[in-house]
Amino acid sequence: xxxxxxxxxxxxxxxxxxxxxxxxxxxxxxxxxxxxxxxxxxxxxxxxxxxxxxxxxxxxxxxxxxxxxxxxxxxxxxxxxxxxxxxxxxxxxxxxxxxxxxxxxxxxxxxxxxxxxxxxxxxxxxxxxxxxxxxxxxx
Amino acid sequence: xxxxxxxxxxxxxxxxxxxxxxxxxxxxxxxxxxxxxxxxxxxxxxxxxxxxxxxxxxxxxxxxxxxxxxxxxxxxxxxxxxxxxxxxxxxxxxxxxxxxxxxxxxxxxxxxxxxxxxxxxxxxxxxxxxxxxxxxxxxxxxxxxxxxxxxxx
Numbered sequence: 162x163x164x165x166x167x168x169x170x171x172x173x174x175x176x177x178x179x180x181x182x183x184x185x186x187x188x189x190x191x192x193x194x195x196x197x198x199x200x201x202x203x204x205x206x207x208x209x210x211x212x213x214x215x216x217x218x219x220x221x222x223x224x225x226x227x228x229x230x231x232x233x234x235x236x237x238x239x240x241x242x243x244x245x246x247x248x249x250x251x252x253x254x255x256x257x258x259x260x261x262x263x264x265x266x267x268x269x270x271x272x273x274x275x276x277x278x279x280x281x282x283x284x285x286x287x288x289x290x291x292x293x294x295x296x297x298x299x300x
Numbered sequence: 301x302x303x304x305x306x307x308x309x310x311x312x313x314x315x316x317x318x319x320x321x322x323x324x325x326x327x328x329x330x331x332x333x334x335x336x337x338x339x340x341x342x343x344x345x346x347x348x349x350x351x352x353x354x355x356x357x358x359x360x361x362x363x364x365x366x367x368x369x370x371x372x373x374x375x376x377x378x379x380x381x382x383x384x385x386x387x388x389x390x391x392x393x394x395x396x397x398x399x400x401x402x403x404x405x406x407x408x409x410x411x412x413x414x415x416x417x418x419x420x421x422x423x424x425x426x427x428x429x430x431x432x433x434x435x436x437x438x439x440x441x442x443x444x445x446x447x448x449x450x451x452x453x
Contacts, residue, residue: 162374163372163373163374163375164374165322167322187373187374187375190373190375190383191375193383194375194383264382265382268381268382268383268386269382269383269386270386271383272369272382272383272384272385272386272387272390273386273387273390275372275373275387276320276372276387276390276391276394277390279319279320279372280316280319280320280394283319283320284319
């Protein structure tokens with residue numbers, strides 16, 4: 162299982178979306194890494210990729226809304242990190258659209274996405290939980 | 301080579317291993333080596349530009365590499381394929397980025413060039429007869445090295 166308890170931020174909405182994101186990414190990696198020939202799984206890979214790219218944007222928007230509601234002091238730093246993250250995904254989407262939708266490129270992308278997500282949730286998002294706890298909120 | 305640059309990479313490695321892999325990292329005795337030799341199964345080369353220029357080489361044994369990616373993905377990994385090597389490269393890249401941030405506190409502004417991963421090759425990178433420093437590092441899942449060759453601009 163890719164999700165780990167230590168990734169928990171302590172805010173239900175964020176944690177539920179993170180769990181969903183890790184689950185989706187895990188499914189994506191399983192499809193990418195299974196032994197089915199590339200030509201036979203390309204469609205499924207594309208479908209999962211599209212869903213995940215959309216879900217990342219949806220989740221980041223929700224997280225930013227929550228940060229605004231709680232007057233999170235580092236909201237601009239966090240928004241910038243989200244922007245860089247989305248740019249990283251979009252760079253690959255462009256590469257895929259321009260014809261390099263290959264098994265090797267998808268493996269490279271899914272591995273990077275995994276590392277980015279772990280680092281973002283494990284480090285940056287934890288600070289939101291810390292702020293909420295300091296303010297005496299849910300956590 | 302100043303202690304600041306060694307500490308910047310060691311401390312970044314500790315932070316990233318703790319955050320991404322839930323692993324502690326202990327430092328062994330630093331050695332001086334002739335050139336950068338990718339002596340283990342999976343090697344990541346990072347270029348450094350800016351106030352410090354040079355190369356960082358991470359060398360990992362196969363089993364440790366597979367275990368690192370298993371910890372991150374929650375899935376068994378049997379070979380160092382494109383997925384595993386890309387994940388390893390990205391971990392090293394994140395360490396490099398954090399080390400560059402650490403170096404700014406010592407007034408060194410540096411950039412990290414995207415990683416190059418070499419799997420299963422034993423290559424020597426010439427440093428024009430200059431020495432590099434090798435930091436052996438010990439974790440619960442294996443031992444690896446970081447080789448640092450950095451010169452001030």
